[in-house]
Amino acid sequence: MQDKTTQATRQAARNNRSRAVSADLIAVVIAVTNGEPRVLTIGHADALPSGPFELGHRSLQSGLRAWVERQTGHPLGYIEQLYTFADRDRTGDERVQISISYLGLTREEQTERSPTHGWRGWYDYFPWEDHRAGVPPILPAILMPRLLAWADEAEDMNLRHNRRQRVAYAFGLDDRDWNEELVLQRYELLYEAALVAEAARGRDNGSPLSVPGRPMIADHRRILATGIARLRTKIKYRPVVFELMPPAFTLLQLQRTVEALAGRLVHKQNFRRLIEQQDLVEETGETMSDTGGRPAKRFRFRQTVLAERTVAGTKLPLSRA
Amino acid sequence: MQDKTTQATRQAARNNRSRAVSADLIAVVIAVTNGEPRVLTIGHADALPSGPFELGHRSLQSGLRAWVERQTGHPLGYIEQLYTFADRDRTGDERVQISISYLGLTREEQTERSPTHGWRGWYDYFPWEDHRAGVPPILPAILMPRLLAWADEAEDMNLRHNRRQRVAYAFGLDDRDWNEELVLQRYELLYEAALVAEAARGRDNGSPLSVPGRPMIADHRRILATGIARLRTKIKYRPVVFELMPPAFTLLQLQRTVEALAGRLVHKQNFRRLIEQQDLVEETGETMSDTGGRPAKRFRFRQTVLAERTVAGTKLPLSRA
DNA sequence: TCAGTTATACTCAAATAGAGCATAATAGGG
DNA sequence: CCCTATTATGCTCTATTTGAGTATAACTGA
Numbered sequence: 001m002q003d004k005t006t007q008a009t010r011q012a013a014r015n016n017r018s019r020a021v022s023a024d025l026i027a028v029v030i031a032v033t034n035g036e037p038r039v040l041t042i043g044h045a046d047a048l049p050s051g052p053f054e055l056g057h058r059s060l061q062s063g064l065r066a067w068v069e070r071q072t073g074h075p076l077g078y079i080e081q082l083y084t085f086a087d088r089d090r091t092g093d094e095r096v097q098i099s100i101s102y103l104g105l106t107r108e109e110q111t112e113r114s115p116t117h118g119w120r121g122w123y124d125y126f127p128w129e130d131h132r133a134g135v136p137p138i139l140p141a142i143l144m145p146r147l148l149a150w151a152d153e154a155e156d157m158n159l160r161h162n163r164r165q166r167v168a169y170a171f172g173l174d175d176r177d178w179n180e181e182l183v184l185q186r187y188e189l190l191y192e193a194a195l196v197a198e199a200a201r202g203r204d205n206g207s208p209l210s211v212p213g214r215p216m217i218a219d220h221r222r223i224l225a226t227g228i229a230r231l232r233t234k235i236k237y238r239p240v241v242f243e244l245m246p247p248a249f250t251l252l253q254l255q256r257t258v259e260a261l262a263g264r265l266v267h268k269q270n271f272r273r274l275i276e277q278q279d280l281v282e283e284t285g286e287t288m289s290d291t292g293g294r295p296a297k298r299f300r301f302r303q304t305v306l307a308e309r310t311v312a313g314t315k316l317p318l319s320r321a
Numbered sequence: 322m323q324d325k326t327t328q329a330t331r332q333a334a335r336n337n338r339s340r341a342v343s344a345d346l347i348a349v350v351i352a353v354t355n356g357e358p359r360v361l362t363i364g365h366a367d368a369l370p371s372g373p374f375e376l377g378h379r380s381l382q383s384g385l386r387a388w389v390e391r392q393t394g395h396p397l398g399y400i401e402q403l404y405t406f407a408d409r410d411r412t413g414d415e416r417v418q419i420s421i422s423y424l425g426l427t428r429e430e431q432t433e434r435s436p437t438h439g440w441r442g443w444y445d446y447f448p449w450e451d452h453r454a455g456v457p458p459i460l461p462a463i464l465m466p467r468l469l470a471w472a473d474e475a476e477d478m479n480l481r482h483n484r485r486q487r488v489a490y491a492f493g494l495d496d497r498d499w500n501e502e503l504v505l506q507r508y509e510l511l512y513e514a515a516l517v518a519e520a521a522r523g524r525d526n527g528s529p530l531s532v533p534g535r536p537m538i539a540d541h542r543r544i545l546a547t548g549i550a551r552l553r554t555k556i557k558y559r560p561v562v563f564e565l566m567p568p569a570f571t572l573l574q575l576q577r578t579v580e581a582l583a584g585r586l587v588h589k590q591n592f593r594r595l596i597e598q599q600d601l602v603e604e605t606g607e608t609m610s611d612t613g614g615r616p617a618k619r620f621r622f623r624q625t626v627l628a629e630r631t632v633a634g635t636k637l638p639l640s641r642a
Numbered sequence: 643t644c645a646g647t648t649a650t651a652c653t654c655a656a657a658t659a660g661a662g663c664a665t666a667a668t669a670g671g672g
Numbered sequence: 673c674c675c676t677a678t679t680a681t682g683c684t685c686t687a688t689t690t691g692a693g694t695a696t697a698a699c700t701g702a
Contacts, residue, residue: 293648614679
């Protein structure tokens with residue numbers, strides 16, 4: 001049934017030339033604890049869990065789960081693929097390295113401190129991304145002036161104009177709104193403008209400007225940015241937030257989690273309206289009287305919505321204020 | 322700066338265990354010609370262009386471009402990554418095969434017929450996906466009865482219920498709307514229910530039911546479904562349709578292209594309203610008097626929107642009728 | 643009992659989306 | 673030249689959806 005062209009192609013896939021490939025699995029594992037989004041790291045909080053895809057692994061996903069558990073002891077729940085990229089291995093040999101990155105969502109267990117891994121607030125890496133308490137001072141004070149200076153230092157007029165527009169768009173300048181999804185674009189601009197530590201590595205320019213945000217090894221911070229961007233996009237149309245919630249929760253807790261992820265505040269009443277009218281949750285019957293004020297009903301996620309609509313829709317109101 | 326845990330991890334990536342990996346690049350290349358979406362195929366229109374990622378390739382993308390050009394002579398414009406998956410190589414050796422799939426958008430050049438490749442309407446592979454002329458007869462006549470029968474043949478009550486719900490959701494039964502984005506979910510249901518030819522391959526069940534849609538080798542039809550789903554989703558929030566358009570076009574031509582992709586019709590006046598108010602296009606000044614009726618203005622895509630908003634938004638009105 | 647705080651129910655207006663009507667500008671056939 | 677068919681284009685109208693604000697309700701702690 002298979003024809004010759006096809007056979008030839010598939011045959012080629014098995015011959016020598018493609019042998020020098022190794023595949024790494026890299027995990028961006030997120031939890032939200034006490035209203036802060038956190039990422040699972042290893043080393044000195046400067047690396048994401050990762051390891052090679054091996055013959056023993058039944059699938060990419062199971063290989064990833066195995067690595068994360070081995071390195072951090074933390075079992076993974078929900079995971080989804082982020083992106084695959086290839087790098088010529090920098091250590092000199094002819095090997096080509098393929099990295100397949102995943103986004104994982106869990107809840108941070110009451111685990112012991114460990115020297116080999118830990119949870120770290122993601123805004124440590126991206127301090128300019130948290131707009132819950134208004135625009136972070138670092139933006140107008142440091143980043144924007146430097147970004148604009150970088151844009152203006154371009155010789156070519158078109159390049160200058162292009163840089164300015166990209167900055168304005170990514171950082172919501174002029175009359176534009178801040179778009180919390182553009183995490184990756186912002187990181188890349190900062191990288192291009194050499195305003196993150198990673199940018200200095202390859203080069204020999206000796207200007208170690210004090211530069212914001214904790215760096216990571218290799219391109220791990222970039223991968224983290226990709227994961228954050230994906231998550232910020234996805235919570236708006238899929239019920240993934242619930243992967244980060246305990247079995248029962250109040251609507252305010254749910255709201256705080258969404259706000260933590262989005263890095264911006266939400267209109268409380270509208271948030272409730274949207275959640276309720278979508279039938280995403282049901283009351284447990286209990287009520288919580290924790291932080292002063294009227295006790296809140298507790299809810300649980302209606303697991304059935306996952307069955308009903310495998311690709312269910314969820315909407316979240318992210319106000320502009 | 323790097324700590325030991327990390328070094329050890331990255332070291333592991335280079336040792337023996339991960340050596341037996343080869344990476345394939347697979348392309349879903351789409352064009353829209355005469356109001357029909359078409360996919361670039363090789364062989365007897367039963368395979369997607371693909372080939373191994375090799376040392377000579379500068380990047381995954383350039384490797385993909387090289388393979389597509391070599392196999393089809395067709396240069397690629399816009400491409401984006403779709404998904405990466407791994408299979409144990411079925412030919413018996415211990416090799417693990419990683420496939421990285423891409424979506425490419427171009428325009429079909431006035432090329433010669435070729436025995437080794439060609440363009441094929443994508444609805445040949447998914448006849449149930451074209452709802453432009455109403456619900457395709459194949460759905461009520463063949464697929465729905467068989468799908469429901471498949472759901473009911475489950476022993477377990479919960480499984481039965483779950484199957485029914487998935488079918489109802491994916492195919493828009495009862496009061497639900499048809500959701501054109503669920504291409505992959507529908508294909509997977511049909512696969513599970515053994516209603517596509519590919520499903521019979523691994524098994525020895527000898528019931529070669531007449532089954533709809535042209536099959537492809539391996540999992541290529543599944544990859545194509547992934548690409549179609551991605552494209553149908555993406556045209557709603559990114560200005561990617563224009564990659565498929567000639568330099569100048571009328572609004573109706575643009576509309577027909579969108580309809581071809583979405584597999585459903587669009588409200589003409591609202592379509593224009595949306596396109597125009599988003600400043601996506603500008604008049605060329607010319608006018609077309611082709612198919613009877615009042616001549617239409619010709620437009621071109623405002624290339625600057627790509628610069629203005631690297632991740633620009635686009636909205637399209639997909640009516641329910 | 644009062645002040646502070648959160649929960650929850652509603653109301654209102656602006657923006658968006660879905661549909662339909664009306665008019666304009668062509669080609670082609672009596 | 674007039675009439676008909678056909679597509680282009682401009683506008684109106686209504687139902688929804690979204691963003692925001694007001695008004696109560698139900699607790700805790702002083």
